[in-house]
Amino acid sequence: MFLFIFIGVPLAIAGFLPLISRVSRRLLPDFLSNLCFVLLLAASVSIFNLWPGAGRFSHNLQWFGSNLNLALALDGLNVLMLFTVSVVSLAVGLFSINYIDRYGSRAIYYAILLVLVASINGIILATDLFTMYIFIEAAGIASYGLVALGRTRNSTEGAFKYLILSGVASSFILSGIALIFIKTGTTGIREISMAKNSITELSLILFIAGFGLKCALVPFHFWMPDAYTAAPAVMPAMSSGIFVKTAGVYAICRVFFNVYGLTPAVSSVMVYLGVISILAGAFLALGQTRLRRMLAYSSISQVGYIILGLGIGTPLGIIGGLLHLFYHSIFKTLLFLNAGAVEYATGTDESVDLGGLGGRLPFSSGTNIIGLLSAAGVPPLNGFWSKLIIVIALIQVKMFLYAFIAIFASVVTLWYLLLIQRRVFFGKLKESLKQVVEVPFWMTFSMAALAFVCVWTGVVFASFISEWVLPAATVLLDGLKSSLNTFMIGG
Amino acid sequence: MTAFLLAGTMVFAALAVFLKDMLKAVICLLISSVFLGIIFFRLNAPFAGVFEISVVAGLIVVLFILTISLTGGQKSFVEPSISLPIFLVLFFIFSYVLFVGIFRSGPAEEPVSMVEEYSKIGEVLWMGRALDTVGQISVIFAGVFVLLCVVGRKRDDK
Structure with a gap:
C-alpha cells in the first residue's frame, strides 16, 4: 500500500482542493498541497531506507486481504527518481505560496500541480508500457494547463504548440507500444523482456522520436523555448526539473535498457543525439536575452549531457548520466525559480531591461550564482562532479572528440550564464528598478533550500553516488536481467 | 461498406x-x-x-x-x-x-460472442489493468482542472 501513496495521495488531494476553495481560498490549498509534498518527500526517503538496496520488486496492492490488482514496481532507479520528483515538487510548492497570486485560482493551480506530480510518480512506478503511456498523457495535459496559466496571448500560443508537439510525441510512443504488442502480445515490461524477437527497428525509431520529443533533444527541441518562455516560472521549473526527466529520460532508460537491452546501434544514436543537443543548446542559449528562453536552451544542452552519459553504456557513463539527471533537476529548478523571482519583483524577465538588481534582490542574486556555477560545472558544486564523470567515461571509451565537446560546451554554459548574471544583477541599478524589493519569504526560502542542496550534494557527492546513484545505475547495467529478476510481493 | x-x-x-x-x-x-x-x-x-x-x-x-x-x-x-x-x-x-x-x-x-466479450472486457479492466484506470482518472482530473483554469481566466478577463 505504501507505494500507492505516491500516486493516490496527490490525486486525492487534487480532487478535494477545488471543493474547499469556497471555504478557504489561500490557507487550505497552500497548506494541504505543501503538506502532501512534504509527505511525499518523507515517503521517498523512507522507501530508500526500507528498500534492501538491490533487486526489482513488483508489488500487487492489497486491501483487507483482497487483491486490488494495482501492480507497482520498485527498484534502484525508481527510488532515485521518486526522491528527485519529491525534492523538486516540494521546492516548487513552497515557491508557489507567494508566487501564484497573479495566476488565477490557487486551488485549481495546486490541483493541476498535484495531478502532474501524481502522474509523474505513476510513470516511474508503472510495470507496464501502456500504463506508463497513460500517465505520460496525464502529466502532459497537466503541463499544458500550467503553460496556459500565464495570462497572455503568448502563453496560449506556447501551450498550443506544446499540445500539438506533445500529441505527435504521444502518437509515436503509442505506435511503438502497439508494434511491441503485435509482436509479443503483451505490454508488461517484464513480459516483453522475456519474449524473444520483441525488437522491431520501426518501434525503436518511434520510441527515439517520441521520447526525444518529450525530453526536447535536438532535433526534437523546438517546443521547449516557446512553452517555457510563455508559462509562469513554476511550469518550466517542474517540466525541466522532473517532467522531461521522467517522460523523456526515465522512459528512454526503461525502454532501451530494461525492455530492449542497449544495443550498439541505439547506444550510438543516443551518443549522437546527446552531443548534438549539448552543442546546439549551448550555442542557441548564447544569443538569448530573455532569462527563461535562455534557460530553456540550456536545459536542452544539459539533457544532452544526460543522454550522452547514458548512451556511452559503460558503468561510469551511466553513473555520470544518472548523477547529472538528479543534479540538473536541482540546479535547473533553482535557476528557473530565480528567473521567476526576478520577473515577480520587476515584471519582466528581459535581461536588456534589467541591471544592478544584486543590491535589491540579494538572496535571488546569491542563489542564482550558486545555480549558474553548478550548471556550468564549477567545483565543488554538484554539476562539476556529474560532468567530470561523464567526461572521464568518454575518455575511457576513447571518445576524445566528444569529451572535448562536453568540456567546451561547459565553458560556453559558464559564459552565457555569467553574461546573464552580469546583465541582471551586476552593474548600475536602472532608474525604473529603484522601487524593486526582495521577493517574499517562501520564494526566498525555496530558492535558498535548493541552493543548499546544490552545495551539499556537491560536497557529499561520493556518498550520494554510492547510496543513491549506484543502485540506479545497477538497474540499467543489468539490462534485461533487471526486469527478469523481478520479485513479486503481495498478490 | x-x-x-x-x-x-x-x-x-x-x-x-x-x-x-x-x-x-x-x-x-x-x-x-x-x-x-x-x-x-x-x-x-x-x-x-x-x-x-x-x-x-x-x-x-x-x-x-x-x-x-x-x-x-x-x-x-x-x-x-x-x-x-x-x-x-x-x-x-x-x-x-x-x-x-x-x-x-x-x-x-x-x-467472439457478446457475452464472452463483456466478461473479457470487465476482466481486463478490473482484474488486469486497474492501474490504467487510476491513470485515466489522472487524465480526467487534469483535463477538468485545465478547463476550469481556462474558464476561470475567461471570467476574470471579462
Whole structure:
C-alpha cells in the first residue's frame, strides 16, 4: 500500500482542493498541497531506507486481504527518481505560496500541480508500457494547463504548440507500444523482456522520436523555448526539473535498457543525439536575452549531457548520466525559480531591461550564482562532479572528440550564464528598478533550500553516488536481467 | 461498406484539421467519430464503439463547443486554398496505405460472442489493468482542472 501513496495521495488531494476553495481560498490549498509534498518527500526517503538496496520488486496492492490488482514496481532507479520528483515538487510548492497570486485560482493551480506530480510518480512506478503511456498523457495535459496559466496571448500560443508537439510525441510512443504488442502480445515490461524477437527497428525509431520529443533533444527541441518562455516560472521549473526527466529520460532508460537491452546501434544514436543537443543548446542559449528562453536552451544542452552519459553504456557513463539527471533537476529548478523571482519583483524577465538588481534582490542574486556555477560545472558544486564523470567515461571509451565537446560546451554554459548574471544583477541599478524589493519569504526560502542542496550534494557527492546513484545505475547495467529478476510481493 | 466508412472517417478527420472555422472543424470531428464508432460496432467491438460515440463524439465535442463559445471563436473565416490540395494528397496516401493493409491482412477472424466479450472486457479492466484506470482518472482530473483554469481566466478577463 505504501507505494500507492505516491500516486493516490496527490490525486486525492487534487480532487478535494477545488471543493474547499469556497471555504478557504489561500490557507487550505497552500497548506494541504505543501503538506502532501512534504509527505511525499518523507515517503521517498523512507522507501530508500526500507528498500534492501538491490533487486526489482513488483508489488500487487492489497486491501483487507483482497487483491486490488494495482501492480507497482520498485527498484534502484525508481527510488532515485521518486526522491528527485519529491525534492523538486516540494521546492516548487513552497515557491508557489507567494508566487501564484497573479495566476488565477490557487486551488485549481495546486490541483493541476498535484495531478502532474501524481502522474509523474505513476510513470516511474508503472510495470507496464501502456500504463506508463497513460500517465505520460496525464502529466502532459497537466503541463499544458500550467503553460496556459500565464495570462497572455503568448502563453496560449506556447501551450498550443506544446499540445500539438506533445500529441505527435504521444502518437509515436503509442505506435511503438502497439508494434511491441503485435509482436509479443503483451505490454508488461517484464513480459516483453522475456519474449524473444520483441525488437522491431520501426518501434525503436518511434520510441527515439517520441521520447526525444518529450525530453526536447535536438532535433526534437523546438517546443521547449516557446512553452517555457510563455508559462509562469513554476511550469518550466517542474517540466525541466522532473517532467522531461521522467517522460523523456526515465522512459528512454526503461525502454532501451530494461525492455530492449542497449544495443550498439541505439547506444550510438543516443551518443549522437546527446552531443548534438549539448552543442546546439549551448550555442542557441548564447544569443538569448530573455532569462527563461535562455534557460530553456540550456536545459536542452544539459539533457544532452544526460543522454550522452547514458548512451556511452559503460558503468561510469551511466553513473555520470544518472548523477547529472538528479543534479540538473536541482540546479535547473533553482535557476528557473530565480528567473521567476526576478520577473515577480520587476515584471519582466528581459535581461536588456534589467541591471544592478544584486543590491535589491540579494538572496535571488546569491542563489542564482550558486545555480549558474553548478550548471556550468564549477567545483565543488554538484554539476562539476556529474560532468567530470561523464567526461572521464568518454575518455575511457576513447571518445576524445566528444569529451572535448562536453568540456567546451561547459565553458560556453559558464559564459552565457555569467553574461546573464552580469546583465541582471551586476552593474548600475536602472532608474525604473529603484522601487524593486526582495521577493517574499517562501520564494526566498525555496530558492535558498535548493541552493543548499546544490552545495551539499556537491560536497557529499561520493556518498550520494554510492547510496543513491549506484543502485540506479545497477538497474540499467543489468539490462534485461533487471526486469527478469523481478520479485513479486503481495498478490 | 467498411471502406466507405473508413474513407468517411479520414475525410472528416482531415477536414477537422484543415478547416479554419473552429465550429465547422468540431462538427467534422464529430462526424468522423460517429463513422469510427460505427466501424467499431461493425467489427464487433461494441464497448469501443460506445466509448467512441459517447466520449469523443459526445462529451469532447460539447467541451470544444463550450470552449469556442467562451473564447468567442465564431468569426467568419476565409478558408485558405492550400487546404484542399494538401488534404487530397494526404487522403490518397492514407487510402493507399489502408487498402494495401486490408488486402494483405487476409480473411477476418470469427467474431467472439457478446457475452464472452463483456466478461473479457470487465476482466481486463478490473482484474488486469486497474492501474490504467487510476491513470485515466489522472487524465480526467487534469483535463477538468485545465478547463476550469481556462474558464476561470475567461471570467476574470471579462
